[in-house]
Amino acid sequence: MSVPNGPGWQAPLPLLDLDVLRNFVAIVENRSFSRAAHQVHRTPSALSMQIKSLEETLGKTLLIREARRVSTTCEGETLLRYARRLLNLNQEAVEQFLCPALQGTVRLGTADDVGTRLLPQVLSRFARSHPSVQVDVSVAPSLDLMRRFDAGELDVALMTSGTDGMPGDRGEVVHSESLVWAGRRGGMASERRPLQLALSNHGCAWRRMALSALDAAGIDYRIAYVSENTAGHCAALWADLAISTLPASMVEPPLKCIDQSAGLPALGKYQVLMLRHPGSNSASDALADTVVEAFQHWTGQSLELASA
Template identity: 50%
Template sequence: MSTITPSAQTCRSAVMPILDLDMLRTFVAIAESGSMTKAARVVFRTPAAISMQVKKLEEVLQRNLLERKSRSIALTPEGEILLRYSRQLLKLNEELVGQFLCPRLNGKVTLGMPEQFGSNELPAILSQFAKSHPSVQVDVVLGKSIEIKQRFENGEIDLALISHNLHVTPDTILKTVRLEKLVWAVSKNSDAINQSPLPLALAEHGCPWRTLALEALDEAGIEYRIAYSSENCTGQLAAVMADLAVAAVPESLVKPPLKKLGHTNRLPEIGYAQTSLMLSSSANEVTLVLKDFILQVLDPRDMKADAPESVNESQAHIREALEHLKI
């Protein structure tokens, strides 16, 4: 492939080609993933199709853009230049289209959610929302679900995520965004699990995790003592890491060096906790747009195969409520 640089006179007199944004988007995906296969999944094309797009780009620009290696793909110096301009063009295109399809919003919205969402889902929500609506101010309130729900009902919060027992469905529920199994979390080489009465690290009163855990232990006739009580899950897990107690938490929070207890252990099944989105009936446009972003980020998880019938009944109840509200 020729690498001869055209003269300035030739560029001025010739009709310059117009690059396809779709090809540039594919090129950026390849550069960022370092793989044709991974890039194909990002742009929803086959590896053969995106390979043809790159070949077309190289023909139009008369430059080699990629260095094919055995296990990865690297950019040539010319490819680095194209990557920088491609990102600028794609960003400009996004802004241009947004001016017509996404009218600029202004205002403020207050979002409330449990503490466990703060480190994982919250950054993704705020990042995506800020890109499309930079003029909107989002105030975030993190706290216990019972407090978030109370502040929502007092009109202090516009949009709220709360965790609650499946058997307690708020009247102002909008949509279930998460259904997660509660498990017993212990340290890797736990001694606390062998103690009697069983030492527990629990959330404070009003938390559905606490309620479901104690109900399960009482029903199984297992003696326990509340060794630690914390306002948030971080405090619970800290006590478990120190092997001072056992905690009942959502399965997603159990990460090394912690482990969850399986069915072979003597502790009973706890049940499921549900996270739902609450929206004020008088929500303004800004709140409704943020609500849509949250529903995109927090897609409801698939139901577990071993989920109890009460879970399915709760889901049916929610669907009926949504149809009634015509949401």
């Protein structure tokens, strides 16, 4: 046993303050001290002092303060990953003791594009917080999900807005993102005429947005590949046989976003909508809340990558 201040004794490492870490995450996700201060109900100067103290504790510069935005250093990105893990663990520990254990089954319906990106994160978060709840997942086109939700077959449904046949006033907007043209990096598909497209079947919002934009721009095209899921689209893109429309966050190597220099029209934004039966049962409410939190977390990560 080492004697304090004696040979072999080392001072204990400092403990990180969860409140400071929460504020650090808010600053990074908002890319602004003022916006983060509004979110956490503190003043920008108070947050600045907290970050300065945190940087002194760790002996590293964590944030780069620029005129219009705040970005992370390499050390700041590392701390951000630890901070999110610590905050999630803290929430799980508190919920374990203060929140009654939920049981039962929740029926979740999701469109393919949402399920591809978000479903693993949602299920992982929900399982850690509510391990006794069974989640039944259905993946289907948005219009089918709406009909099943209205028939009482689903508790929560995630759909793409703008789908043909869907009323414009349905659902809570949980995510908004730019739709872009995508093709293989270094490929030639975007230069072929008529333009070769890989799209979903009739009724898909992405298909409607793509064809409307091309018609308005007077660009000749041919629908060469049709698939109900994004994996089918990406297969044609990877082979450089066509281009398609994808959310910006889904465009990953070997694919790339096709910029305006290729002469293709802008597509605008699309939204993800959530349908839920408020107050139907605690388990479905908890899952719906987890979906919203997962989108917020995922959007924050996308902003970090976009600003890198």
